[in-house]
Amino acid sequence: MTIATALSATELAAVRADFPLLARTVRGGRPLVYLDSAATSQKPQVVLDAEVDFYEQRNAAVHRGAHQLAEEATEAFEDARAAVAGFVGADVGEIVWTSGATAAINLVSAAMLGSTLDAALGRGSDASRRFVLGPGDEIVVTEAEHHANLVPWQELSARTGATLRWLRVSDDGRLDLSDLDEVVNERTKVLAFAHVSNVTGAVAPVATLVAAARRVGALTVLDACQSVPHLPVDLHALDVDFAVFSGHKMLGPTGVGALYGRRELLEAMPPATTGGSMVEIVTMERTTFSPPPQRFEAGTQMVAQAVGMGVAAQWLGELGMQAVAAHEAELAAEMLKIADIPGVRVIGPSTVGVGPDGLPDRVAAVSFVVDGVHAHDVGQVLDDAGIAVRVGHHCAQPLHRRFGVAATARASASVYTTVEEIVAFREALTGVRAFFSVD
Numbered sequence: 001m002t003i004a005t006a007l008s009a010t011e012l013a014a015v016r017a018d019f020p021l022l023a024r025t026v027r028g029g030r031p032l033v034y035l036d037s038a039a040t041s042q043k044p045q046v047v048l049d050a051e052v053d054f055y056e057q058r059n060a061a062v063h064r065g066a067h068q069l070a071e072e073a074t075e076a077f078e079d080a081r082a083a084v085a086g087f088v089g090a091d092v093g094e095i096v097w098t099s100g101a102t103a104a105i106n107l108v109s110a111a112m113l114g115s116t117l118d119a120a121l122g123r124g125s126d127a128s129r130r131f132v133l134g135p136g137d138e139i140v141v142t143e144a145e146h147h148a149n150l151v152p153w154q155e156l157s158a159r160t161g162a163t164l165r166w167l168r169v170s171d172d173g174r175l176d177l178s179d180l181d182e183v184v185n186e187r188t189k190v191l192a193f194a195h196v197s198n199v200t201g202a203v204a205p206v207a208t209l210v211a212a213a214r215r216v217g218a219l220t221v222l223d224a225c226q227s228v229p230h231l232p233v234d235l236h237a238l239d240v241d242f243a244v245f246s247g248h249k250m251l252g253p254t255g256v257g258a259l260y261g262r263r264e265l266l267e268a269m270p271p272a273t274t275g276g277s278m279v280e281i282v283t284m285e286r287t288t289f290s291p292p293p294q295r296f297e298a299g300t301q302m303v304a305q306a307v308g309m310g311v312a313a314q315w316l317g318e319l320g321m322q323a324v325a326a327h328e329a330e331l332a333a334e335m336l337k338i339a340d341i342p343g344v345r346v347i348g349p350s351t352v353g354v355g356p357d358g359l360p361d362r363v364a365a366v367s368f369v370v371d372g373v374h375a376h377d378v379g380q381v382l383d384d385a386g387i388a389v390r391v392g393h394h395c396a397q398p399l400h401r402r403f404g405v406a407a408t409a410r411a412s413a414s415v416y417t418t419v420e421e422i423v424a425f426r427e428a429l430t431g432v433r434a435f436f437s438v439d
Contacts, residue, residue, distance in 0.1 A: 006326035007319075007415075015319070016416050018044040030386030033421045038198055038226060038365045038412030039390050040248045043312070047252055050311040054304045062303055063277060063294070077303050080310025081293075084258055087313035088224075088245070089234030094266065096259040096293040097306050101225045102148040104244035104259035105192075107296060108221060109152040110272035112190075116160050118270060127268035130219070135161035138187040140218075142167045142175055142204075143402055144197045147395040149223045153192055162189065169402055173200035173348030180212050188218040195233075195243075196226035199396045199410070200348025201332065201365040203227070203355055210239050219265075225249050229414065230328055230363045232321040235260050247305060251414075252312035256305035259296070266292035273298045316415075324415045325359055331413040332364035334422040338411075341426070343371040343433050347403050364413035367394070370429075372438035375407035381435050382409070385428040 007015065016022055019042045026032050034042060054076060060069035062077045078092075085092045098104040115131035118124030124132075133139070139153045143166055157164040165183050170176040175193075184191055191213040196203050206222070213220045222243040227233055229250040235243050242265070246257035261269070271278060271289055275298040280288045289295045316324065332352045339346045347367040355361040370378050379391035390410040393400045400406060411425055 006330055007323050011319075011323075012327070012416075012418060016418070018046065018315075019416050020045060020048075022416060026386050026388075027384055033385075033387040033424050035411040035413060035417070035421070035425055036388045036390050037229075037414035037417070038249070038394075038410065040254070041229060041251050041414050042416065043251055043253070043308075044315055046315055047308045047312050051253060051304045051308045054307050059304075062301060073303060076307050077301065080306045080308075083310035083313045083317075087233075087317050088228060088243070088260065089236045090260050091263065093293060094260055094263055096261065096266070096296045097301055098244075098257045098259050098296075099255055099302060100248075100257035101223065101244040101246040102257075104257055105148055105221065105223070106152050107259055107272045108242055108261075108269075109156045111269040113156055113159055114270040114272065124270070125268065127264075128270060130265075131269065133157075133160040133162040133189055136187060137162040137189045138165050138185070139163070139190045139192070140165050140167065140184055140188050141191075142193045143169045144173075144175065144200065144202070144204075144399050145192070145194055145396065146198055146223065146225070147397070149192055149194060149221070150398070153190070163187075167193075169200075169399060172350070173197070174202045175204055177205070177208065180208070184209075184212040184216060184218065186216050188213070188216050190221060191218050192221040192223070194223040194226065196224075196230070196363050196365075197348070197396075197399070198226050198365065199367045199394050199399050199408070201226075201362040201367075202349050203231070203359070203361050203363070205356075206238050206240070207356070214239075226363060226365065229316070231325050231359055241265055247309035247312065250309070250312055251315060252309035253305040256302045256309050258309075261292070263292070266296070269296075271295050271298065275299050277301070319415065327415060328364040328413055328417075329360040331417055331419065331422055332360065332362060332366070334419055335364055335366040335411055335413070335425075338366070338368060338426055338429055341430050343438065344429065345369050345371070347405070347408055364417070365410060366412070367408040367410040369405055369408055370432050370438075373432055373436050375409045377436065378409045378429075378432055381432050382425070382428050385424075387425050387428050389425075 058072040060073040062074040112131040222240040224245040228245040243260040248254040353361045375391040
């Protein structure tokens, strides 16, 4: 299958040379094979340098000082916002810095709870009433969600009296849309779903889901954590209302992420947290708030991390996300060959196809079980061979329950992963059952 022109061998070698951690050895001198990028990605040298440079040359509080360092820090902070906005096809004023994707989802749910409380007290604007929830209203998620895009909506439903509903997952790991028009109906106020499952690697049919939400006037919230680092993403083209993604999964630092929101929606939302940096006029009686995105950025921000995330976006953009997607589609196809190993079962789509947008319909994150061997034991044997994979429920217990397993092992690639590393992973996996004397 050809999606687009993948990275050449020369380009891939140059990419790997940018990541200093990939050169280390583990477990008695074995070369590191890092296949846990869906959990957190490694960082290119340029991102590491950007953080150090910020602290060494322009460390200051942003938006708060008139001295040169403050001006330079603010410029770097806002330049990073512009870089991230451009990378995901958003306007600069539509990107709110957060401490991560989890915080971004909680920001939206907290703002909706705030709007609901305001309405009960006779407060709030006419525009903010779109976020009000109560008995009879429904929030829809999917059975494939990471806990970060499930638990906040469970809590919001419980606190407002709304009902939580969900779309189920089919046996092949993709969303079952057979009852979409029944689940997403005139009572639906929010439809929240992952662009790409962190367990099955399946890409959701965003256009179909957004169209269903639009028909009934529901807001859409897209978890783009597993798509932004691996696929070309244009949030305006996807037509979602909100989206979240994290820096550390897209080659950037930990502790930083972003919320995308349509400008008119951000303007209508009340702040989720309050304090310094997000106010205009404060008296002892009342306060007026800054316009978005600053309205949602109370307190001291994670400036160096944001600068690093902006550099990561530029690095990926210069490499080209079409090439990244094509390279990782080849890796996914190589990974899926583990299904030919006796006793190994892949959870999720078993092939890589092409979606209606011309992009891969699954990414290079493959979860699997080995008959007779616990996932944690699988991970330990692979680790002894120098191969780092994730084990557990991957913060997706309902999806694992759907497939009748408590835990899986997950191998996940990134732009710096090679086919040779996938081959080494398959070879090591072949010996797992024999290691435990499983027939």
